[in-house]
Amino acid sequence: MRLSRGALNEGVRMSHKKGIYEKYVKRPQDFICALLASVVLSPILLLTAVLVRIKLGSPILFAQERPGLDGKVFKMYKFRTMTNEVDEQGNLLPDEMRLTSFVSLRHALNK
Numbered sequence: 001m002r003l004s005r006g007a008l009n010e011g012v013r014m015s016h017k018k019g020i021y022e023k024y025v026k027r028p029q030d031f032i033c034a035l036l037a038s039v040v041l042s043p044i045l046l047l048t049a050v051l052v053r054i055k056l057g058s059p060i061l062f063a064q065e066r067p068g069l070d071g072k073v074f075k076m077y078k079f080r081t082m083t084n085e086v087d088e089q090g091n092l093l094p095d096e097m098r099l100t101s102f103v104s105l106r107h108a109l110n111k
Contacts (some may be wrong), residue, residue, distance in 0.1 A: 047077070048079055052079050052080055055100060055101070056080050056083060056100065059080065060079065060080060061078065061079060061080065062077070062078060062080055063075045063076070063077055063078045064076050064078060066076075079101065081100055082095065082098040082099055082100065083098045083100065084098075085097065085098050
């Protein structure tokens with residue numbers, strides 16, 4: 001009986017011999033690119049944070065748990081785009097009623 005390559009490797013991480021690029025270049029390159037992106041994008045992120053704080057108040061960010069590699073859960077932080085408005089019974093209103101102008105602007109720009 002012969003198994004396909006995918007069936008043999010399913011659930012098993014294959015490792016390979018790392019070359020010079022992976023050993024010495026990739027990690028510093030990733031770090032430098034991330035650092036440059038942080039510096040370039042920081043004014044936009046700061047402006048967004050100020051606008052969220054003015055329009056929605058605190059907290060500016062919220063954490064959302066997501067499944068990652070191999071099902072390991074990680075927290076992803078996002079800017080708030082919804083209010084915390086509730087009805088008379090204390091239940092959150094539907095998403096459509098809690099959306100802010102930020103979301104409407106984002107949707108309009110993405111079309």
